[in-house]
Amino acid sequence: xxxxxxxxxxxxxxxxxxxxxxxxxxxxxxxxxxxxxxxxxxxxxxxxxxxxxxxxxxxxxxxxxxxxxxxxxxxxxxxxxxxxxxxxxxxxxxxxxxxxxxxxxxxxxxxxxxxxxxxxxxxxxxxxxxxxxxxxxxxxxxxxxxxxxxxxxxxxxxxxxxxxxxxxxxxxxxxxxxxxxxxxxxxxxxxxxxxxxxxxxxxxxxxxxxxxxxxxxxxxxxxxxxxxxxxxxxxxxxxxxxxxxxxxxxxxxxxxxxxxxxxxxxxxxxxxxxxxxxxxxxxxxxxxxxxxxxxxxxxxxxxxxxxxxxxxxxxxx
Amino acid sequence: xxxxxxxxxxxxxxxxxxxxxxxxxxxxxxxxxxxxxxxxxxxxxxxxxxxxxxxxxxxxxxxxxxxxxxxxxxxxxxxxxxxxxxxxxxxxxxxxxxxxxxxxxxxxxxxxxxxxxxxxxxxxxxxxxxxxxxxxxxxxxxxxxxxxxxxxxxxxxxxxxxxxxxxxxxxxxxxxxxxxxxxxxxxxxxxxxxxxxxxxxxxxxxxxxxxxxxxxxxxxxxxxxxxxxxxxxxxxxxxxxxxxxxxxxxxxxxxxxxxxxxxxxxxxxxxxxxxx
Amino acid sequence: xxxxxxxxxxxxxxxxxxxxxxxxxxxxxxxxxxxxxxxxxxxxxxxxxxxxxxxxxxxxxxxxxxxxxxxxxxxxxxxxxxxxxxxxxxxxxxxxxxxxxxxxxxxxxxxxxxxxxxxxxxxxxxxxxxxxxxxxxxxxxxxxxxxxxxxxxxxxxxxxxxxxxxxxxxxxxxxxxxxxxxxxxxxxxxxxxxxxxxxxxxxxxxxxxxxxxxxxxxxxxxxxxxxxxxxxxxxxxxxxxxxxxxxxxxxxxxxxxxxxxxxxxxxxxxxxxxxxxxxxxxxxxxxxxxxxxxxxxxxxxxxxxxxxxxxxxxxxxxxxxxxxxxxxxxxxxxxxxxxxxxxxxxxxxxxxxxxxxxxxxxxxxxxxxxxxxxxxxxxxxxxxxxxxxxxxxxxxxxxxxx
Numbered sequence: 001x002x003x004x005x006x007x008x009x010x011x012x013x014x015x016x017x018x019x020x021x022x023x024x025x026x027x028x029x030x031x032x033x034x035x036x037x038x039x040x041x042x043x044x045x046x047x048x049x050x051x052x053x054x055x056x057x058x059x060x061x062x063x064x065x066x067x068x069x070x071x072x073x074x075x076x077x078x079x080x081x082x083x084x085x086x087x088x089x090x091x092x093x094x095x096x097x098x099x100x101x102x103x104x105x106x107x108x109x110x111x112x113x114x115x116x117x118x119x120x121x122x123x124x125x126x127x128x129x130x131x132x133x134x135x136x137x138x139x140x141x142x143x144x145x146x147x148x149x150x151x152x153x154x155x156x157x158x159x160x161x162x163x164x165x166x167x168x169x170x171x172x173x174x175x176x177x178x179x180x181x182x183x184x185x186x187x188x189x190x191x192x193x194x195x196x197x198x199x200x201x202x203x204x205x206x207x208x209x210x211x212x213x214x215x216x217x218x219x220x221x222x223x224x225x226x227x228x229x230x231x232x233x234x235x236x237x238x239x240x241x242x243x244x245x246x247x248x249x250x251x252x253x254x255x256x257x258x259x260x261x262x263x264x265x266x267x268x269x270x271x272x273x274x275x276x277x278x279x280x281x282x283x284x285x286x287x288x289x290x291x292x293x294x295x296x297x298x299x300x301x302x303x304x305x306x307x308x309x310x311x312x313x314x315x316x317x
Numbered sequence: 318x319x320x321x322x323x324x325x326x327x328x329x330x331x332x333x334x335x336x337x338x339x340x341x342x343x344x345x346x347x348x349x350x351x352x353x354x355x356x357x358x359x360x361x362x363x364x365x366x367x368x369x370x371x372x373x374x375x376x377x378x379x380x381x382x383x384x385x386x387x388x389x390x391x392x393x394x395x396x397x398x399x400x401x402x403x404x405x406x407x408x409x410x411x412x413x414x415x416x417x418x419x420x421x422x423x424x425x426x427x428x429x430x431x432x433x434x435x436x437x438x439x440x441x442x443x444x445x446x447x448x449x450x451x452x453x454x455x456x457x458x459x460x461x462x463x464x465x466x467x468x469x470x471x472x473x474x475x476x477x478x479x480x481x482x483x484x485x486x487x488x489x490x491x492x493x494x495x496x497x498x499x500x501x502x503x504x505x506x507x508x509x510x511x512x513x514x515x516x517x518x519x520x521x522x523x524x525x526x527x528x529x530x531x532x533x534x535x536x537x538x539x540x541x542x543x544x545x546x547x548x549x550x551x552x553x554x555x556x557x558x559x560x561x562x563x564x565x566x567x568x569x570x571x572x573x574x575x576x577x578x579x580x581x582x583x584x585x586x587x588x589x590x591x592x593x
Numbered sequence: 594x595x596x597x598x599x600x601x602x603x604x605x606x607x608x609x610x611x612x613x614x615x616x617x618x619x620x621x622x623x624x625x626x627x628x629x630x631x632x633x634x635x636x637x638x639x640x641x642x643x644x645x646x647x648x649x650x651x652x653x654x655x656x657x658x659x660x661x662x663x664x665x666x667x668x669x670x671x672x673x674x675x676x677x678x679x680x681x682x683x684x685x686x687x688x689x690x691x692x693x694x695x696x697x698x699x700x701x702x703x704x705x706x707x708x709x710x711x712x713x714x715x716x717x718x719x720x721x722x723x724x725x726x727x728x729x730x731x732x733x734x735x736x737x738x739x740x741x742x743x744x745x746x747x748x749x750x751x752x753x754x755x756x757x758x759x760x761x762x763x764x765x766x767x768x769x770x771x772x773x774x775x776x777x778x779x780x781x782x783x784x785x786x787x788x789x790x791x792x793x794x795x796x797x798x799x800x801x802x803x804x805x806x807x808x809x810x811x812x813x814x815x816x817x818x819x820x821x822x823x824x825x826x827x828x829x830x831x832x833x834x835x836x837x838x839x840x841x842x843x844x845x846x847x848x849x850x851x852x853x854x855x856x857x858x859x860x861x862x863x864x865x866x867x868x869x870x871x872x873x874x875x876x877x878x879x880x881x882x883x884x885x886x887x888x889x890x891x892x893x894x895x896x897x898x899x900x901x902x903x904x905x906x907x908x909x910x911x912x913x914x915x916x917x918x919x920x921x922x923x924x925x926x927x928x929x930x931x932x933x934x935x936x937x938x939x940x941x942x943x944x945x946x947x948x949x950x951x952x953x954x955x956x957x958x959x960x961x962x963x964x965x966x967x968x969x970x971x972x973x974x975x976x977x978x979x980x981x982x983x984x985x986x987x988x989x990x991x992x993x994x995x
Contacts, residue, residue, distance in 0.1 A: 125324065145564040269434040485679065489750075490740070
């Protein structure tokens with residue numbers, strides 16, 4: 001069929017539409033490439049859809065049910081009642097508030113520390129490898145392990161930090177504000193390296209010649225950083241902020257180990273978990289799940305709007 | 318030149334501060350794991366008396382060994398499958414032109430940002446009805462799904478680095494697309510695949526939320542989840558020593574990765590995320 | 594061995610852009626044909642279509658008499674040398690060269706023999722077990738050539754194979770490539786953007802622009818009888834000078850003075866309406882220092898005075914640059930503008946009116962002084978400004994003396 005089309009094509013009148021023309025020209029090679037492409041991505045797509053899209057759909061369904069695992073027989077469709085219940089509950093708003101505070105403060109601190117660390121790794125005269133190796137430890141370590149380390153460090157009579165900073169008997173993890181500060185500390189320690197590495201990659205994209213040119217033009221180190229480095233790093237900074245903000249919003253492990261959400265320190269993830277496994281309420285739990293999903297989608301939407309053309313993936317192809 | 322000496326001291330101090338801050342919490346948990354129960358509450362940073370008691374303790378019961386086997390098995394299987402699937406998809410993304418590519422990239426990005434807690438509730442219920450709850454696949458499947466975006470991103474960045482003309486050359490040399498992949502691309506992609514495997518392994522190894530939600534017994538409970546539920550040797554002693562010892566053991570593979578593959582991990586983490 | 598025939602071959606990209614526009618080209622068995630043109634002219638796309646690395650949108654491609662439009666590259670029996678060499682970095686030189694034969698399931702002894710033979714020819718024997726990363730640029734280039742020749746294919750395709758080498762090595766390898774091709778007698782299609790390479794290497798040269806072949810012919814023919822402004826300006830270095838002229842009363846009025854049209858040119862312009870604007874093309878070597886032209890030869894050209902801006906001595910010749918003062922009228926045509934863009938002249942801010950002349954080394958012309966120059970009128974070309982067509986292309990004595 002292709003051969004015929006090829007032969008007919010040169011004599012074909014110009015009136016033939018561009019689209020059908022091209023389709024007949026798609027050779028065996030191009031079609032095979034297309035098929036191969038689809039075959040290669042299919043397994044990944046199927047797994048990803050099976051584990052995310054389907055459960056989210058199912059969660060939406062569950063969130064419209066009254067479904068308590070202790071009384072599975074009484075499951076019934078209740079419309080938006082679960083959402084009304086969650087949104088009118090002070091627990092949800094408090095957890096959201098705590099989550100936002102932790103997210104904002106920890107990401108802000110991480111950005112500053114990460115930038116310093118990135119500059120340090122980028123510019124240091126020696127020991128670059130050592131620093132990079134050392135900062136990968138917090139990145140790689142199991143969050144739960146790190147959280148236990150911080151917990152014990154702040155436990156009265158056991159911890160070196162309480163001994164060092166407190167009177168040895170105070171229990172900072174039982175005070176809301178202090179506990180949140182410690183949660184932020186644990187989060188910052190664990191994730192600043194990731195931020196720093198992303199920013200370092202951004203730094204590496206700033207041409208050295210521009211720095212030299214700015215130096216010749218008489219810019220001070222600070223001016224070079226603010227006027228040259230930062231603007232050119234903007235895409236890298238936005239990507240790092242996006243990843244870290246969404247990640248921080250999902251905070252669970254650190255809080256679970258450090259306070260388990262007691263003393264008003266629970267995040268929305270902790271709230272969702274508690275509703276499922278402590279209260280065994282699938283309906284309410286699912287409603288919370290969906291609300292968290294919506295929050296994340298809103299945050300991502302604003303970031304990606306801010307990206308414009310610099311969105312990750314758009315560079316991909 | 319004095320400035321050089323000054324600069325050296327400055328950078329040296331900064332480097333030292335960064336390194337110390339990065340490893341002190343790890344040293345602290347190591348120290349705790351070597352303290353004996355009598356001195357564990359002495360609040361001293363270093364043990365006054367070193368002991369292996371805590372390590373012996375956690376290996377005495379099967380709870381920890383089971384968890385360790387689960388952790389290793391689940392992480393390895395999930396990593397392997399995720400790397401294979403991600404390699405296939407990343408090759409397609411980097412090399413082939415086909416409709417739907419943008420969709421795949423968008424979907425991966427979406428999943429990378431997905432709040433895991435939103436999936437825990439439905440997955441819990443789905444897995445119970447499929448009798449997958451508290452089995453290895455209960456964790457392996459979500460780990461693959463969440464490892465895939467990471468894998469596709471990193472690998473397609475690595476694959477793009479491989480010169481496009483090599484594949485053309487292979488075609489001209491008479492290779493089929495399959496041969497071009499196995500004989501030319503795969504050997505060149507192996508370092509990237511290895512790096513990706515480390516990153517995905519670290520992710521699986523690290524997970525806590527899925528592990529405590531989708532398992533309930535030693536059948537499939539991984540170490541992070543097990544530590545969260547440790548009870549100590551007797552009901553009245555805090556399990557500080559046992560938890561520390563277990564924590565140190567699961568930190569060992571991470572330290573090995575970091576020490577031996579620092580360059581690769583840095584390259585892997587930065588290649589996918591920041592491009593132009 | 595085989596011939597390659599492109600019959601109305603066309604490449605249309607998905608966005609509708611025509612990269613290659615119905616080109617016809619016959620490459621005879623054993624012939625060395627060069628595709629040359631500025632970047633984006635479609636030459637590499639054409640080569641990729643011959644290789645089978647890109648689909649042919651329209652037309653027919655025959656290799657050895659067989660239509661191969663829909664054949665995979667591996668079934669076309671052709672070898673290709675890439676600009677980046679595309680050596681497999683994880684294989685040794687030997688493995689790189691043997692790869693295609695291995696894929697074709699050639700017996701091991703045959704592979705060894707062919708690889709060793711090729712290595713000897715290319716002086717690579719002592720490097721056979723090294724990896725490409727440990728080779729110099731020239732060695733890598735030779736490995737790329739070796740990988741092509743071990744296959745003993747029906748045709749070689751070369752995509753700017755020398756452009757990653759430094760200038761000196763490039764000249765050396767140019768000779769090498771030419772020698773090798775003659776020795777093997779394999780049909781070769783060679784793509785380059787460098788007109789010098791095209792002129793020195795090919796049996797025939799095809800000049801491309803905007804996806805169309807402008808002219809195909811032996812290097813000397815393109816040089817002496819360019820069919821249009823583009824070919825005239827592209828071939829030759831330094832490039833041909835262009836200036837406005839006007840056909841009037843059987844004379845060609847130019848800045849150099851009135852050029853009397855000899856019988857042959859007049860015949861060629863006959864039937865075309867006179868009294869119109871044209872573009873005059875004259876190669877640098879058609880000029881000479883008037884004082885060095887023997888008196889009996891002077892009559893074949895015109896003598897004029899010019900203010901010399903720059904003098905560049907090349908040893909064997911002297912290049913002088915001059916402009917005509919008080920004359921701000923300059924030639925313009927789409928083709929000339931493209932040539933200027935391609936050569937970077939458009940970016941250097943120099944005026945397009947500058948004329949370059951190649952004079953004998955014995956000249957006494959000085960920078961900043963006026964000199965009397967002579968131009969050989971037999972070798973001028975007259976172009977139609979609208980179509981770019983060379984109105985004097987069939988002229989017999991177009992080449993310059995000297």
